[in-house]
Amino acid sequence: MKLTELLTEDLIKLNLEGKDKEACLKELVTLLAEAGKITEQEEFYQTILAREELSTTGVGNQVAIPHGKSEVVKEPTIVFAKSETGVDYGSIDDQDVKLFFMIAVPEKKSEEHLKVLAKLSRKLMHQEFREDLLTAATKQKVLEVIKEHE
Numbered sequence: 001m002k003l004t005e006l007l008t009e010d011l012i013k014l015n016l017e018g019k020d021k022e023a024c025l026k027e028l029v030t031l032l033a034e035a036g037k038i039t040e041q042e043e044f045y046q047t048i049l050a051r052e053e054l055s056t057t058g059v060g061n062q063v064a065i066p067h068g069k070s071e072v073v074k075e076p077t078i079v080f081a082k083s084e085t086g087v088d089y090g091s092i093d094d095q096d097v098k099l100f101f102m103i104a105v106p107e108k109k110s111e112e113h114l115k116v117l118a119k120l121s122r123k124l125m126h127q128e129f130r131e132d133l134l135t136a137a138t139k140q141k142v143l144e145v146i147k148e149h150e
């Protein structure tokens with residue numbers, strides 16, 4: 001499954017407003033709800049918070065990949081967002097996070113969840129990919145960058 005099949009323009013936010021981890025996560029979950037990808041916003045937000053309690057999804061290099069699986073998720077989906085200033089996320093390298101990829105997967109599709117997470121993690125290890133995302137000024141450009149690197 002290609003990342004560009006899971007991410008559409010309505011699931012991209014170029015200027016996160018949240019100033020802390022919880023506010024940013026709430027914004028991402030709101031995008032999922034507004035796009036009709038989840039049936040219950042607060043329940044999925046709690047799923048994401050519960051996952052964060054296990055260990056941070058701030059993977060380093062200014063990237064966070066919060067993720068969760070739940071019966072409130074209709075189909076595998078990715079949300080992408082950028083923070084211009086960066087957010088103290090409690091990342092493993094203590095850097096503020098500027099690039100967010102939230103992965104939402106239906107409860108019964110856990111293998112999809114792991115495949116998407118692995119694919120995305122591999123891509124994000126490449127500095128050029130991260131830099132291209134940081135400089136992408138439009139939602140269309142974000143999608144182009146992901147497609148180019150796929």
